[in-house]
Amino acid sequence: MLVLALDTATPTLVVGLARWSPDGGTEVLAERAVESGNRHAELLTPAVREVLAEAGAAMADLDAVVTGLGPGPYTGLRVGIVTAAAFGDARGLPVHGVCSLDAIGSGARSVVTDARRKEVHWATYDGTGQRLTGPGVDRPEDAPVGDPVVGDVRFAERLGRTVTAADVTTAGLVRAAVPLLGRPPVPLEPLYLRRPDAVPSVTRKAVSQ
């Protein structure tokens, strides 16, 4: 089955096209990892176009969509999830959501990513890649992680550990989705992990004029 995978939970947006079968495993046909910072909404659909073109595939060829559900900064995270949901709705495709941290690194590890506000998103995994704890959000000093740690290297000092740079990958997204592929999809619930800050915008319609 042909799977379009995407993730916008970290500053690097990831889009990939993979062929997956229960016996043949995963073959990534094309992939883009774009350092897009706050520009996920601008750059996501162009990246999807590029990936499809490179693989010589069309939207009509897809069998499923996989999207990261976070945790990650909310505005960017929603861009990826709503994009996947819209693809699924427009083309009648199943859309499966996975924890974005599951798609970073492999094997026994802890994963940390930037949660803003000087905190990290974290999760830990056993030797088979099964998630043991998390996802959670904490100050790096309080994050219950153990070596080896992969993910956002900027937190190495505050974690007091070596962090090996790693990003979300297409292969990681598809791997995390394998138990879901071919099953009826469940509603996509973003992993926000924090409640919304209830500071009202000054106006009812907060358009700035």
Next chain:
Amino acid sequence: MAEQPLVLGFETSCDETGIGLVRGQTLLSDALATSMAEHERFGGVIPEIASRAHLEAMVPTVRRALADAGVTATDVDAVAVTAGPGLTGALLVGVAAAKAYALALDVPLYGVNHLAAHVAVDELEHGRLAEPSIAMLVSGGHSSLLLVPDLAQDVQELGRTIDDAAGEAFDKVARVLGLPFPGGPPIDRAAAEGDAAAIRFPRGLTGPRDAVYDFSFSGLKTAVARWVEARERAGEPVPVADVSASFQEAVVDVLTAKAVRACRDHGVDHLVIGGGVAANSRLRALAQERCDAAGIVLRVPSRRLCTDNGAMVAALGSRLVEAGVAPSAPDLGADSSLPIEVVSR
């Protein structure tokens, strides 16, 4: 004659998730989900709550719009979306969704200006806009006076509020009077029982040296608050109906006077009023009275289409398709302060 293009419109600039379908200038459906109830207890829109609600509501609202119109997604010929102005996080949910639908359906995408869409929606009910027209947009977020030589590609700002938006003043005065949020409807209702001449509240920016097309409602709001507080300090009851009517009169007096003045100064004999405050009954009545006296044709959309909705975005998108305006680039994003001169981007 070939059938006119079917345009799917997305609006998420504030707290309403609006999805509309328009064919040519014909309104087919207008589906709306609102998170207003979640904001009420805060007395204002919480951007993060609005954005979360947009994501949840998006696909179900698109489905409802398609079902109401009796069409399927594959029938859609073009997609339009509010690209600004508005709350960034809220806008981005709509922009991302619209881009994805456009790509998946292989149709062109138009990122449009929310304010121009407020003008365009009137064409769904009252036919092609006379060009040029003067447009006045008044809501909780905008108070603008526009000259519209060509709705598809030439909209000019004559004036705007220099502080609060008109609807914002309604919200704040409602709070002072102990009326619920949003303040427009309860003040409109209370004012119906009151005397608009009971209290002479100030008319902002109407002096001889003031900017003729700009608005200011901050001083008025403060004047109302002071008047009410003085009453309370004196231990006297606050005449809510009279205060509401007098405040409302001060707002609509200035709005309509400036709109008519703009028409006269520019030799324009058509005025369109849009935005949530255009649902106010006194504004509609006084605007009609003054336009009649000045020989101006007044157009105001029905109340349902005055507030934010997806049909207005689809209506402007349809106009752009018809005018042959180029679709948006693939890297379209949102611009929270998109200037009105940029009708589409």
